[in-house]
Amino acid sequence: MKKILSYLLLAVVSLGLWSCENDYEVFDQTPAQRTAQALQRYNFALQANEYWVMEYFPDDELRYGGWVYVVRFDGNRVRAWFEGESFVEMMDIPQVESEYAVEFSTGPMLKFTTHNDFLHYFSQAGYNGSGYQGWKGDYEFTIMSMSAAFDEIILRGIKTGNRIRLTPLSGEYTPESYIASVIADQQAQSRRSFRVMANGEQVATIDRPSGIYLSNFPQYAASKVWTIHYTYQELAFDSAGQQIFDSENNPVYRTVEVDDPLCVIYLPGNIMKLYAPYAFKGDVIPMLGGQTMQTFQWQLGVTSASDSYVCRDSFFDFQLVP
Numbered sequence: 001m002k003k004i005l006s007y008l009l010l011a012v013v014s015l016g017l018w019s020c021e022n023d024y025e026v027f028d029q030t031p032a033q034r035t036a037q038a039l040q041r042y043n044f045a046l047q048a049n050e051y052w053v054m055e056y057f058p059d060d061e062l063r064y065g066g067w068v069y070v071v072r073f074d075g076n077r078v079r080a081w082f083e084g085e086s087f088v089e090m091m092d093i094p095q096v097e098s099e100y101a102v103e104f105s106t107g108p109m110l111k112f113t114t115h116n117d118f119l120h121y122f123s124q125a126g127y128n129g130s131g132y133q134g135w136k137g138d139y140e141f142t143i144m145s146m147s148a149a150f151d152e153i154i155l156r157g158i159k160t161g162n163r164i165r166l167t168p169l170s171g172e173y174t175p176e177s178y179i180a181s182v183i184a185d186q187q188a189q190s191r192r193s194f195r196v197m198a199n200g201e202q203v204a205t206i207d208r209p210s211g212i213y214l215s216n217f218p219q220y221a222a223s224k225v226w227t228i229h230y231t232y233q234e235l236a237f238d239s240a241g242q243q244i245f246d247s248e249n250n251p252v253y254r255t256v257e258v259d260d261p262l263c264v265i266y267l268p269g270n271i272m273k274l275y276a277p278y279a280f281k282g283d284v285i286p287m288l289g290g291q292t293m294q295t296f297q298w299q300l301g302v303t304s305a306s307d308s309y310v311c312r313d314s315f316f317d318f319q320l321v322p
Contacts (some may be wrong), residue, residue: 035104042143043102046073046110048150051169053178055265057275058122058137060160065224066265066275068182069118070175071166076100081175082118083182087217094118108143110155135221136160163275173268181268186212186223188270189298194309194320196228198291203284204230206262206320226262231255232282232289256282270298272309293318 029037046052054069070081078100088094098116103109112119122137138157141164145154155164169178190211196204206229210222233253236244244252263275277292293316296309311318 039102039104039108042108042110042146043073045146045150045153046102049168051175052153052166053169055165055167055267055273056122056137057157057162057164057263057265058135058160060136060162062162062261062263062275063225064122064135064221065263066273067122067224068179068265068267070169070178071119072175073100078112078116078119080116080118081179082121083179084121084217084220085118085179086214087220088117088121102143106142109158110141110143112139138162138164178268182266183214185268185270185298186266187214189272191322194322196230197319197321198285198288198316200317201285203280203288204228204258224264224266226264228260228262228278229258230280230284231257232280232284234282258282272296272298277313288316291316296320 050072052071052073054071056067056069058064058067068083072079076099077097079097081096082088085094094117095115096118098112098119099114101111101113103111117124120137120139122135123139124134136159138159140158141155142158143153144156144163146152151168153166155166156162157164169175173181192209192211193205193207195202196206206226208223208226210219212223213219232255234256236252236254238244246252258281260278262278264272265275266272273296274294277294279290279292280288283289291314293311293314295312296318297312299308299310301307305322307322309320
């Protein structure tokens with residue numbers, strides 16, 4: 001028994017020494033050295049894939065919807081392809097290649113450091129009638145996370161705080177064909193309103209103020225922001241915060257009207273994706289309150305009248321029906 005305990009003690013001591021030795025290796029660097037290594041890793045990740053799809057959301061209030069870029073990082077250069085190319089005001093060939101940097105400020109950051117007509121479109125003052133702040137877009141981003149396989153990088157805009165997502169471009173596309181597919185899928189969907197169905201029951205409607213117009217930026221941007229409309233019942237309270245009851249001591253309910261904006265981005269494969277999952281605020285039907293929906297894909301029915309957007313990431317069977 002004593003022999004067994006001796007072996008166990010030796011194993012514990014050895015494990016402790018191994019741990020201390022590895023801790024020493026990790027911390028046998030200055031903070032500046034560790035920061036430099038981290039920045040090198042981020043820069044390596046950016047160049048690990050030939051092309052990235054960037055899901056970009058300008059404006060801190062998400063008033064212009066989501067936009068697609070394809071970007072390529074090489075050396076200290078970045079090249080961009082842009083869904084909104086037709087809106088770039090240009091006298092000559094647009095500047096689509098520029099410099100970038102991965103630096104450390106309040107955290108690791110990706111910055112587009114020299115002018116690029118595509119990447120700076122939303123931050124450039126005066127484009128298509130924008131004000132002195134442009135369309136309130138970002139060109140400097142905090143690097144929030146990076147997957148171990150370098151197949152997703154999450155950024156956050158410095159000015160807007162919006163989440164920006166980078167994913168590798170699928171090998172079935174070139175940058176040009178990917179952007180063309182994004183535009184074509186939007187043009188194919190001309191509807192401006194849908195009924196929102198949950199498990200076969202209508203719970204809301206959504207609409208947008210404009211269709212797709214490649215010659216008009218405000219209208220094109222407006223087509224990327226829908227509004228969801230519905231009502232639900234909630235318990236009524238008086239000004240003192242006391243629940244209200246009727247003459248027969250039954251709880252009184254009040255009707256709440258909801259009109260919430262939904263910022264979307266369109267992706268190939270007839271996908272319409274909300275910036276963030278939308279959570280219903282009340283039980284329009286039983287158990288609906290708190291249920292979320294985010295990613296929809298256009299699905300052809302038996303007839304054109306039965307075509308619909310089908311939600312791909314919800315517990316409920318959400319559909320957007322004409």
